[in-house]
Amino acid sequence: MKNNKFVQFLSVPYVLWAIAFIVIPLLMVFYYGLTDGNGKFTFDNVLAITQTVHYKSLYIALILALISTVICILLAYPLALILTSLKGKNEHLIVLIFILPMWMNFLLRTLAWQTLLENDGAINYVLSFLHLPTIHIINTPVAIVFGMIYNFLPFMILPLYNVIGKIDQNVLNAARDLGANYFQSLVKITLPLSVPGIISGITMVFVPSLTTFVVSEMLGGSKILLIGNVIEQEFTQNSNWHLGSGLSIVLMIFIVISMVITAIFDKDGEGNAL
Amino acid sequence: MKNVLKSIYTGLIFIFLYAPMVVLIILSFNKSKSRAKWGGFTIQWYVKLFHNSVVMQALINTLLIAFLSALIACIIGTIAALAMNKMGMFARSAMLGVTNIPMLNADIVTGISLMLLFLFFRFKFGFMTILLSHITFNISYVILSVMPRIKKMNPSNYEAALDLGATPVYAFFKVILPDIWPGVLSGFLMAFTMSLDDFIITHFSKGPGVDTISTKVYAQLKKGIDPEMYALSTLIFISVLALLLLINTLPAGGKKKEKAK
Known part of the structure; x- marks a missing residue:
């Protein structure tokens, strides 16, 4: 007992x-x-959020963060399924390969995307070489969403x-034995059981997307202000x-709301899993 | 057929994640300083890199802050996690709640909150303030990765050591630490990585004259990046990749060591 006190x-x-x-x-x-x-x-300072400039920046940030979170789920889920099915020797290495980009400075990586996406950049060069229509997304919200997905997908x-x-x-084997096909076992078993992963993925993508100021500055050409930039x-x-602190309080309110919403969905997921 | 689709999908995501690396590697060999033009092949940026004191100083700061903050966070975090494990329900969940704040909160809010603290108490902004900020968010990652190991630990081992006459400190190093070591190690690596890749919190807690690679790149965004930066990031990328491949080709040796213990 005395020992416990010491440890505490x-x-x-x-x-x-x-x-x-x-x-x-x-x-x-x-x-x-x-x-x-x-x-x-x-x-x-808190009510300053109702001013048009501030309100708009928060609104755009919410929309872009929501879009990139949804796209991240849609891109990552099939990939996670594929990666888990590779129960082979190199399974560990393959996962590391998907984390490796995080060791390269994230500003430089975003800068590289700027180089690629530019109107006379590498992607358009290839597209025009193939006689395909070129893309003009740099300095638009599309490029910002692109950068968010790229940075937060891992x-x-x-x-x-x-x-x-x-x-x-x-x-899963039991479900198969009882006659479920791949799609059914995916929807009825894998999906409900993976809800905790989806939830933590959502918070880990949504919050940094909502609050970033770097991605919008580099790929949005400082024209589009997100709440983080303000x-x-x-x-x-x-x-x-x-x-700045007043607006941060507003931002924290939205972070807490997103955590509460995900917590509610989490409970639903567990209920379905049972 | 299904396997082909799987490979194509994985390949596409792989290209998406690695396209910027390819760009940076190409730029590191570009004679022209402009990102838009190819001026011919050169290795001059790799040579100049080691003479560019600005970039080198930023690299040293980055590595030093990452190493020190991960190390200090490991010491404070591991001890705290051991103590938290012995606490009552209420105290423990309160502490875990506070520990979660730097991870769940937005980096920008963490950054400005620390900036306000340093301003209010008249800290001198520089290396020290960056280090303090990094230790703060790194402790959370360490506790997160050590906690599960501590929960799995068998408390009788420690008690047995004490019964056999070991002092608590000796028992800690001989019994507890080897047991939770993998958790401490992965906590250290995670903390090191987080510190290395951080820009936002460093941006708000740094002072003039002291830069990490991230803040240096940010400062150079408007007037143009030193091509040495591309060379540096290529070198870092290659060495991490080589390290990963090396660790992965030697799994047998690792297992033998574990058995020997």
Whole structure:
């Protein structure tokens, strides 16, 4: 018993660290977000989201993040199924190959896409060589969605792969024995059992997409402002920490909403699985 | 037929993920500084890379911050995870909740919250502030990866060691640590990777004059990237790939070692 107390005492360094660098900084965002320049309490910074510029940037960010999350699920799910079916020797390596791009600087990778997607870039060169219609998506929302999918797709592949890989093969075999075809066992067994993976994939793609300012800056040509760009500019260019913090509070509200929604869906999924 | 479709699909995703690498590798051999033009083949950027003090300093900062932050996060995080395991339900879930914040919250919010903290308490923005920020988000990844190992651990082993006369510290290094080592190691690798790839949090917690590769690239976006950056990222890519292939071709040796333990 005495020993337990001692072990618990070991958490003190982390508790202090967490209070100093996680809790207090977050409280400071709330403090700055809910006060004006003179330190007086105000809701103005949070309500600034209703201004057209801010409201529009949040709206566009929500739409683009939603689109890229859905496309990421559609792209990653079949891939996770294929990867889990490769129960061979190189299974481990194949998964690593899909994580490897993350070791290359993400700004440089996004820059490379800028080079490829440009109107006189490599992709259009190939397309016109093949006498196909060229694409003009650079500096449009399409290019931003493209960049989001590219950057965050591995975060969807990994949780899906982990969850699908853990599904008991006996359950699938039982379904087959009872006459289910591949499609039926996919919809009735694999899909419901992989809901936790889908959920964590969604949060890992949706939140960074919603809040990014780099992808939109590099592929959207600084013309399309997302909520992340607005907040970043308030901090680094306008030095208006109060407004930036107020808008961050709004952003956190949306992050919490997305987590609550996914938690609700998670429960449904577990219910169906039973 | 089905296998062919599977391979085509996997191949297409593979191309999608690796197209930018190919572009960066090609650019690293491009004589022209412009990204739009091919000026002929050259290896001059690889030679110049080692004389470019700006890029080299950014590389050293990046690696140093990644290594130190992963190491410190591993020490604090592993000890914290051991302590949390012995806590009551309420205290443990409260601590896990706080631990989840840096992972679930948006990087931009984490970044500005730390920036506000450093501003308020008049920290000098520089290497130290970046390191503190990176340790903060890395501890979460370490705890996340060590926790499952600790839960699987058999507490009787530790008690047996104590009964046999080991001091708690000796028992920790001889019994507990070897048991949870794979979790600590994967936590370290995850933390190292996260630190290496981070831009947003570094962007808000860095000071003038101190740069990592990410912030240097960001600063160069407007006036043009040093082609040495492409050479550097090609080298990093090749070495990581080689390392992965090497580890993967030696699985037998790894297993033997495990058995020897």
